[in-house]
Amino acid sequence: MVTLTLEGIAKTFPNGTIALAGVDLTLAPGKVHGLLGANGAGKSTLIKILSGALSPSAGTIRRGGETLRFSGPRGAKKAGVATIYQHVPLVPTLSAFENIVLDEGGWLRGGDRPRIAALAESLGNPFALDDLVADLPIGARQMVAIAQALATGAEVVVMDEPTASLAGHERVRVYETIRQLADEGKAVLFVSHFIDEIVALTDEVTVLRDGRAVLHAPTAELDAHRIAAAIAGRAVTALARSPEPRALGAPVLEVRDLASPGKLAPTSFTLRAGEILGVSGVLGSGRSELLHAIFGADPDASGEVMLDGKPVGRWPDEAVAAGIALVPEDRAKQGYVPGLTLAENIALPRAPGLLLDGERDRVDADAAIARLAIKAPGADALPTELSGGNAQKVVIAKWLVPGTRVLLLDEPTAGIDIGARTDILRLVRESADAGLPVILVSSEFEELLAVCDRILVLRDGRVVGEADPAVSDEADLILMAGGGKASMGAQA
Incomplete structure (x- = not known):
């Protein structure tokens, strides 16, 4: 040997x-x-x-x-x-x-x-x-x-x-x-x-x-x-964290004992208007599973999801109708329709059965392209013709509509360049400042620390702690997710 x-x-x-x-x-x-x-x-x-x-x-x-x-x-x-x-x-x-x-x-x-x-x-x-x-x-x-x-x-x-x-x-x-x-x-x-x-x-x-x-x-x-x-190592944040705590509004989303066998232990928390709730943990910790359960995409999930005090149905179409939007981790397979134009993709949430309105769709798409700084030839371009970062902006843009009450983001900056990453994190912060509550799943701890108001840390499908980004650093999250440190706060 x-x-x-x-x-x-x-x-x-x-x-x-x-x-x-x-x-x-x-x-x-x-x-x-x-x-x-x-x-x-x-x-x-x-x-x-x-x-x-x-x-x-x-x-x-x-x-x-x-x-x-x-x-x-x-x-x-x-x-x-x-x-x-x-x-x-x-x-x-x-x-x-x-x-x-x-x-x-x-x-x-x-x-x-x-x-x-x-x-x-x-x-x-x-x-x-x-x-x-x-x-x-x-x-x-x-x-x-x-x-x-x-x-x-x-x-x-x-x-x-x-x-x-x-x-x-x-x-x-x-x-x-x-x-x-x-x-x-x-x-x-x-x-x-x-x-x-x-x-x-x-x-x-x-x-x-x-x-x-x-x-x-x-x-x-x-x-x-x-x-x-x-x-x-050294923390490299895309955005500087505001030194002042952000003012949050009334409770919007309440999750009660949400669970799924083998995926997610009973989890409860409340999300307030304008709040950015981070979800941290290593791969396989249950981060995406939590979002899927909230969105009704897990048929095995049990528990309650309440929006503005009213129960949300346990299927994705019911979640969307209630105002819950999910930007999935795999944008190419789940986030957009490759054969549709940018205008058509952005219009999908308000176009049941693909009943599109060409002129309105183009106006809305042009506005979204300008607001999100999407680098594209125009609203008639296909998402497959764009860079990964710009395609991700398209996926997010379709949910930034008045009917969206809660935005769920699953690894929105994965696999994109630093410029697009900064644009998306800035957009998350601006949306929250306008009152939209956001749940942000990210493998990049520095992103969560830069933009979130608080962070839930998961391991093996269970919330093992809650971190306050104002007093936590990347090493704290690594320790919690890796089992090297006890909870830094009680689950909300």
Whole structure:
């Protein structure tokens, strides 16, 4: 068993994006190495290089004294490196055993069933070999993926957010397996957003920020605050926060015990006129699920949503009729209709059955294009012809109408340039100043701190705390979302 060493790993994509800028990392036998970083820090790119899915632009991977060059994922596996992903890429129509012995080409190897049975037993028999993967809970599927990796004889195991979608008891099983792998001499790279997991499970920690390793130390020498500070770095806000608290109006939206099995624990809060309520948490924490439940897009949700003291129906069309608008996370698939013009897309909320009014639609679209500074040839352009930021402005524009009483924004600035991002955050603030209550979900903590009046922090579908942006910083939110800090306020 030998050490795997990454030296000066860099990756620049053809569009000029620098994802990694010279990262060093050492994975030693019998050790669990934790890797953290905010979204866009370079974690995914580094994992793809280790798995053979990407080649580095510069740098060297060594195993002992041997230099490794992976010819795709198969090459990485032949070199003894196996990667286990958060979203388990198993074949649901095959059994656990068949998935474990499935090779890269989609062929079933002549697997040694007694050997695989012994491997499953060493993991505590979390599944039966003949169980159909489609019938297994997500935690058992994750264990099938771990067995699949170990069956290749891997000496280095890369685990990319393996617990993000798991329930508490399922996480415990994965934790036990990680410790067992280390005890057997495997080198484990454990990637997680959860700081408490990293502190509890790992021997060493590396934090990436902007494609660079900004912290590397034995875990015993660190605490949650130092890790969070390294992840956050300097705060780069698109807008300066107002030093004075904003005046809020009367209650508009009341959420009472809103819940959804396996997605969202009972949640209650009140939203006031002109208030911007931030919703924070790592991927899989339940942020989008909360908005979907409010909007009536989750048929399994229970609880009450009250608007101006009146109950809102539990279907999206009833929510829209009541004045609740949702700007979804995936604008290309859910936010606009690609074949319709900007004018037609902006008119959709007031055009039931696509009964459009050409002249009025054009006037309204021209006004929206001017107000939101949408860079487009004109109202007859298609949203697919625009940049991502301008297309997102179109999606938001269609809901900025007098009938909208509450605006739900799910990652409205994801994947857009800094100029469009600033425009959208300024628009959110202006809309709230005019009295429109807004719920803003964002992975960018600095955005929430810059524009929100308060922030709910979710983890595992449950509100774990409430932060006051006036007295909180990015590290505080990272700690709360990652389990490293207790609640900073009671849920409203």
